[in-house]
Amino acid sequence: MKFIDEFRRSDLAQAVSARIQQRSKTPARLMEFCGSHTVAIFKHGIRQMLPPTIDMTSGPGCPVCVTANTDIDKSIALAKIPGVILATFGDMLKVPGSYSSLQEAKAEGADVRVVYSTLDALAIAKENPDRKVVFLGIGFETTTPTIAASVLQAEAEGIRNFSILSQNKVCPPTIRALLDLGEIRLQGLICPGHVSAVIGSHPWDFISREYGIPCVVSGFEPLDILQGIEMLVAQIESGQSKVEIAYRRGVRPEGNRKAIEVIEQVFQPCAASWRGIGIVPGSGLKLRPRYERFDADLAFDIQPGPTREHAGCLCGEILRGVKTPADCRLFGKACTPENPVGPCMVSHEGSCSAHYLYGEDHGE
């Protein structure tokens, strides 16, 4: 496929790997913030192509993983309200909350439907005028404009039985919160490519400016990631820290103006709770008063009951990059993709799932 195959060429990948091997002298801990990067790194075997100087750490950039139990419990409670159809991306179905998951609620009779797009959720609302269709809004800045767009469309078409349970989050304040915790020292950050396709590269400027950490926005093909690492190594070895883009075909420094405008039209910032990190001011999004009739939080009396955390689960520490899946005594034993305890094992792009499925196998 065009724009995919060219960026999987093994000759070029080997060359970039050789360049990294050659140039990297300083031991460096690099974090890939984004879970899709984590999966791509494992799936293509990129860790094995890096020199021992480079230590890759996975960050909290998986919207499923960072959703707090209170929020998952809320979506389950909402799905159980009679007359509600809860439409969700497939990612959320199996995530365990305090006591249950959407998948279990569905088995018990709740009407939970997996959709590929908010457009599909709108179609369900139109087909079921006597039901209340709630879309479970998860995701970062990549997904948020598509959810905002569905609100605008529902308004334009007068669809009254459609609403959003917004658990959408924004990334930059959370990276700041993570760095301010001071638990990990990073020499470089691979910034999320598709979030940046929407918000641009400027929102990351503070990281290099205030924290002195080199940043590169990278795409998701193996060559994009290797090039991103190569650019970070170049910055590290020359003592620089700036924000660069290794994914220029998809990301412009200013981002996608229209998408940003649509987000800002529909949503306003609020505090949000991140698993493992806690409440981060300004990292959540809620519907603006003008669109509050699409706000499921206001439309329904949602009573999720008390929350609890799973004993022994290290998802929080893993999301902060201070522990690895191997440090968790549940990993691969009590917690597997078939029987996940924590969300990092459920989500396809969770660190635990990637470690479990693709292994730390370095071949023969």
Next chain:
Amino acid sequence: MCLAIPALIQSIEGTIAQADIGGISRPVSILLTPDVNVGDYVLIHTGYAISVLDQEEAHETLKLLEEMARYEEEREIH
């Protein structure tokens, strides 16, 4: 965190475009990329185009990587 896939815009009607994604065809919303034209490649995320791909930049990136490969090859020979 976000899967997105390159797709070729084949036709446009209002805010909905027909997109070719490697041989499969699907309607996608172009509400977020109003300046897109037929023949452009876009990144599709959950049925919406979120960015118009810059083909020239893609070409430039590949050229840079190819140069890097040539350089590395020469370095290994010497």
Next chain:
Amino acid sequence: MMGNKILLSHGSGGKRSHDLISKMFRSAFDNPLLARMDDSAVLDLNGRVAFTTDSYVVTPIFFPGGDIGKLAVCGTVNDMAMMGAKPLYLSIAFVIEEGLLEDDLRMIVESVRQAALEANVQIVTGDTKVVGQGMADKLFLNTSGVGVIPEGIDISGSNARAGDKVILSGTIGDHAIAVLSRREGLSFSTDLKSDCAPLNHLVSQMLQASANIHSLRDPTRGGLATTLNEIAAQSQVGIRIEENQIPVRREVRAACEMLGFDPLYLANEGKLIAMVTPEDAQRVLAAMRAHELGKDAAIIGEVTDKKPGRVTMTTAIGSHRIVDMLVGDMLPRIC
């Protein structure tokens, strides 16, 4: 006008049931063994017998390249063929949700007939039940099959040996994506068709080419990755495959990129993998490529004595990783 529908009384055992059986099933599957209409079919079999059963539930029941009827015949025929058996006889049971259109049932029965003809097997016994609305999803089928394993053939998932080449008969994932493309809420258009096909003739050509085929298996649900893991575990061997050698259609790759699937885990209904001694691998490959259902066959890897029970893969960019079994079910995802 809506066509006639299957009613509960079609399954009551009375006149309607008899009419349905004689007009729809008996005439379509007509053969001397079935025509006796006794309580059991009586079969004359010699030698080792392969016996298998499977149930079929698929949404939608009609999909590009086939339907649930064709699937039920091919699936059971293929399970026998993977033991090196010559499939001979099938049973078929229909569990019908009331309200199914008679015309739809007739089309499915016709494709059962055609698939049986193509596979050269006879349907010798059957059953029909009708259940109330909502108690089944339109139509469930169960087929069992009986076949005979020729003298000297010993093919099993436990027989793979270090050094064997792994041969795949063609592109993976066609069935899964063809079915998915017609599923509600996901629809995308593609010319892709299910690969659903009986593999017994292909297998018999392979067996003629070589006596050194150790394992055969059709990677249905769970896909190539799961099937390879099963063989690695059963035979206590390692398997190393090459990502670049695995044939995948462009449309299948695209759908996977879009929905977050991995072709290695997608279901196939007309593909097989074979573990063959290195000396005979090229001969078997040539025999497969000479057959319509094996024209895209490729050697995708080999069996090793390292890491017994593990499947590893050389990735497209020349690195490597583990390939595990499918876990859970695949859902379209955004991340």
